[in-house]
Amino acid sequence: MDFESYDVLVVGGGLAGLRAAIAAVEANPRVKVGLVSKVYPMRSHTVSAEGGAAAVMRPEDSYQTHAFDTIKGSDYLADQDVVEAFVREAPLEIIQMEHWGCPWSRDPDGKISVRPFGGMTTWRTCFAADKSGFHMLHTVFQTSLKYPQITRHDEAFVTKLLIEDSRCVGVVALDIRTGRFDAITAKTTILATGGLGRVYAFSTNGNICTGDGMALAYRAGVGLKDMEMVQFHPTGLPFTGILITEAVRGEGGYLLNNGGERFLKRYVPNKMELGPRDIISRAMITEFEEGRGFEGPHGKYMHLDVRHLGEAVIDRKLPFMRELGREFVGIDIVKDPIPVRPVQHYMMGGVDADISGETPILGLYAAGECANVGLNGGNRLGSNSLSECLVFGAAAGRAAAHYASSAKPVTANPVDAMLWDEAHRVETEYLEKKSGNERIAVIREEMQKEMDDGAGVFRTREGLSKLVRNLGGLRERFEKVKIEDSSRTFNTEILAALELDFMLEVSSAVAFSALAREESRGAHARRDFPERDDAKFLKHTLAFHTKTLAPRLEYRDVTITNFKPQARTY
Amino acid sequence: MPEKRISIHATRYDPEHDKEPRLQTYDIPFSDESMVVLDALNYIKSHVDGSLSYRWSCRMGICGSCGMMVNGTPKLTCSAFLRDYWPRAVVVQPLNNFPLIRDLVIDMDDFMHKLKSIKPWIIRKQEIPLGAGEHRQTSDQIDEFRQFSECINCMLCYAACPVYGLNNEFLGPAATALARRYNLDSRDEGLKQRLPVLAESEGVWECSFVGECSVVCPKGVDPAKAIQQTKLDTTMRFVLPYGNRE
Numbered sequence: 001m002d003f004e005s006y007d008v009l010v011v012g013g014g015l016a017g018l019r020a021a022i023a024a025v026e027a028n029p030r031v032k033v034g035l036v037s038k039v040y041p042m043r044s045h046t047v048s049a050e051g052g053a054a055a056v057m058r059p060e061d062s063y064q065t066h067a068f069d070t071i072k073g074s075d076y077l078a079d080q081d082v083v084e085a086f087v088r089e090a091p092l093e094i095i096q097m098e099h100w101g102c103p104w105s106r107d108p109d110g111k112i113s114v115r116p117f118g119g120m121t122t123w124r125t126c127f128a129a130d131k132s133g134f135h136m137l138h139t140v141f142q143t144s145l146k147y148p149q150i151t152r153h154d155e156a157f158v159t160k161l162l163i164e165d166s167r168c169v170g171v172v173a174l175d176i177r178t179g180r181f182d183a184i185t186a187k188t189t190i191l192a193t194g195g196l197g198r199v200y201a202f203s204t205n206g207n208i209c210t211g212d213g214m215a216l217a218y219r220a221g222v223g224l225k226d227m228e229m230v231q232f233h234p235t236g237l238p239f240t241g242i243l244i245t246e247a248v249r250g251e252g253g254y255l256l257n258n259g260g261e262r263f264l265k266r267y268v269p270n271k272m273e274l275g276p277r278d279i280i281s282r283a284m285i286t287e288f289e290e291g292r293g294f295e296g297p298h299g300k301y302m303h304l305d306v307r308h309l310g311e312a313v314i315d316r317k318l319p320f321m322r323e324l325g326r327e328f329v330g331i332d333i334v335k336d337p338i339p340v341r342p343v344q345h346y347m348m349g350g351v352d353a354d355i356s357g358e359t360p361i362l363g364l365y366a367a368g369e370c371a372n373v374g375l376n377g378g379n380r381l382g383s384n385s386l387s388e389c390l391v392f393g394a395a396a397g398r399a400a401a402h403y404a405s406s407a408k409p410v411t412a413n414p415v416d417a418m419l420w421d422e423a424h425r426v427e428t429e430y431l432e433k434k435s436g437n438e439r440i441a442v443i444r445e446e447m448q449k450e451m452d453d454g455a456g457v458f459r460t461r462e463g464l465s466k467l468v469r470n471l472g473g474l475r476e477r478f479e480k481v482k483i484e485d486s487s488r489t490f491n492t493e494i495l496a497a498l499e500l501d502f503m504l505e506v507s508s509a510v511a512f513s514a515l516a517r518e519e520s521r522g523a524h525a526r527r528d529f530p531e532r533d534d535a536k537f538l539k540h541t542l543a544f545h546t547k548t549l550a551p552r553l554e555y556r557d558v559t560i561t562n563f564k565p566q567a568r569t570y
Numbered sequence: 571m572p573e574k575r576i577s578i579h580a581t582r583y584d585p586e587h588d589k590e591p592r593l594q595t596y597d598i599p600f601s602d603e604s605m606v607v608l609d610a611l612n613y614i615k616s617h618v619d620g621s622l623s624y625r626w627s628c629r630m631g632i633c634g635s636c637g638m639m640v641n642g643t644p645k646l647t648c649s650a651f652l653r654d655y656w657p658r659a660v661v662v663q664p665l666n667n668f669p670l671i672r673d674l675v676i677d678m679d680d681f682m683h684k685l686k687s688i689k690p691w692i693i694r695k696q697e698i699p700l701g702a703g704e705h706r707q708t709s710d711q712i713d714e715f716r717q718f719s720e721c722i723n724c725m726l727c728y729a730a731c732p733v734y735g736l737n738n739e740f741l742g743p744a745a746t747a748l749a750r751r752y753n754l755d756s757r758d759e760g761l762k763q764r765l766p767v768l769a770e771s772e773g774v775w776e777c778s779f780v781g782e783c784s785v786v787c788p789k790g791v792d793p794a795k796a797i798q799q800t801k802l803d804t805t806m807r808f809v810l811p812y813g814n815r816e
Contacts, residue, residue, distance in 0.1 A: 039625075039627065039635065040678075040682070040723075042633075042634065042722075042723055043625075043627055043628075043633045043634060043635045044633075045627065045628065045633075047628060047632050047633045047634075047722075048628050048630060048632055048633070092700050095700050095703060095704055096700055098704040098705065099692065099697065099698070099700070099704075099705070099757075100691065100692060101691065101692040101752070101755060101757065101758070103712055103715075103716065103719050104704075105709075105712075106706075106707055106708060106709055106712065108708075108709075109706070110706030110707050110708050111704060111706065112704050131632070131720075134632055134722070135719065138719075142685070142690035142691050142748075143691045143692075145685070145686045145689075145690060145691065146689070146691045154682075177671060206627035206628040206629070206633060207626055207627045207628075207629070208627045239602070239604050240604070240629065240630070242629075242630045243630070297602075298604075320632075323631075324630065324631075327631060327649050328604075328630070328649075439616070439617070439620070440616075440620065441615070441616030441617065441620075442616075445616075482620075483620070484619065484620040484621045485620055485621035485623075486621075487584045487586050487587070487621070487672070488586065489584060489585055489586055489671065489672045490623045490671050490672035490673070490675050491621075491623070492615075492623045492624070493615075493620045493621060493623075496620075
């Protein structure tokens, strides 16, 4: 049987994946790179990032400060050696993006502008108006087209990692257009599949953010690290969950409760609207609970007010926000406050990977949101994630290219058998099964509601125990799922089933990891354990897949270099 | 009060079973004024007919996946509100001018090739090292190309383009706009490399000033302007030496 074979195979065509592909080629122009993505790369969810990318760009700023802000923001769960390396690389990556044509917004002297952002003590967020992710993604995608070494497999969904003698040798992928299963083999594989926001009902994430890479690695035996650390962004539009960028507050917007009060003075008095996301989201929920939220047709909300900034500033720095307000809410943010409430936004947790993106499985790497390299700990600071995609995407690409140059080639024989097994599994479990009676969407919607209820901004043992039980019930019902679509051609129902399978997997990792962390740290806020407990939990959670729904949990010490854990107040 | 409902007529086509695309009607609850056409499709797929196929992701008008013909006009279905059509029925069809893969899913390989052909990356005679820092660029210089950089590749302009409809050798609106985006960028020196592709593109001269492409663009890009400017560029190429902008 024929199969494609690469030196480096990247799974995922967002910012981290594309950056990794280019870095691999630039590290060694002789490497053959494959890039497989379930959507055309420019559809990847990077496209929705708005506010910007953080890096030390000004003489008055320092690596030390960016590192400290990130570590304090993480509630001391970040690995400090990783953060220190990250802050040094980030400015170079911003410049690299500029050389590739990213239309960064500029200061009058022609230099790249920076704006303030939450949890950052100084201005260091580079931006392209309020469509930073869109511009960065299109820049890096279009730039990737100039490298003949990169071959794309667009609209192919990876169902399984090929593991041979404890080494990753590529993937099995379903070609969505034809329904054909292919083995795409490679000496090294980089997972860059993004987040898992779709396990929640109310999320800023696009339909494609289903935790695929996390589930693939988890099933292959890699630990998922700190999966309890889920970020809720303070400002999503009610009903749609559309993200209203933190840059709105960076540019001077106010968050107001139903008394017109800037309520953050009671929670983060020194930072106000520029406090970190975890604390502001909790403050908003607390205000709601105490009766100080607005009541709307889609639940409680607060006002985000930019009217005092004036039309000129709004049109220059926040034009997309004005467009979103007009299109999706029917308001003009120049004249009306924006209704917002906390919304699932980002996953700090992910595939256990080191500073080079290497996972414990030989030949397998991870970068971007699907990975946890130890940068974000318990709470990511806004604008660190686009920079993370660049820095650690590039690192993984270089490391993979380096390893591939000395790795032995992949042999056809076991791969053929593994491909046949995997194709057979999907055929029998989904396509050929006629007996099921459960609707995919019903199970998915119940899972999302359970996750919102049990693993939201505030958690309790009771709520998490219920979540764990109910996820178990949903997993059993999933076995009886019904597929109505029997076509091989662009069968999006099979895709939805495979994605739901992955989402149930990663949801369980979130729930069990959260249940076991009996403290409050970063985004993980337990009402029954409201304090941080460094004696017991200054540690990463590692969840390993088992035959049951419950993972085996292990803990690993956090790497501390120069910043001793302190109380986290703003 | 009886539940408010709306009829959706959606194109169905499975090449394994159907000779021709056909419309299938779904009568669904119109339960919230905020519902868009994409929500209606998602309701159908989730609760009525799991086999309906279409692309979507961000549902905030930026990923460019969910373009379809809505009552005959190319639209992003995530931004087309049902309230603007109700009580009329909504007819949802695949984008015009593209081969059909399945239901509402078009084949856009042609655009992907065209995008690559215009070399949509910064071309310089000599790249400056990272250590030298950024190129300086003023806001005015960005304004030169800004609107053309807003293209989300949603393909609505191709669906609206009468020239592309007749002759798909035509480079078309989005690819021309993106070529223009790089040609106008003060950091770029690739004009000379892109001009032959632009000059050889069939159809540029058939393009009228009507500008259907610019009308349907959801992001305010004006590809018609890019095409007219390109005509000028490609003519000038044979008439005048091109100064320092290679």
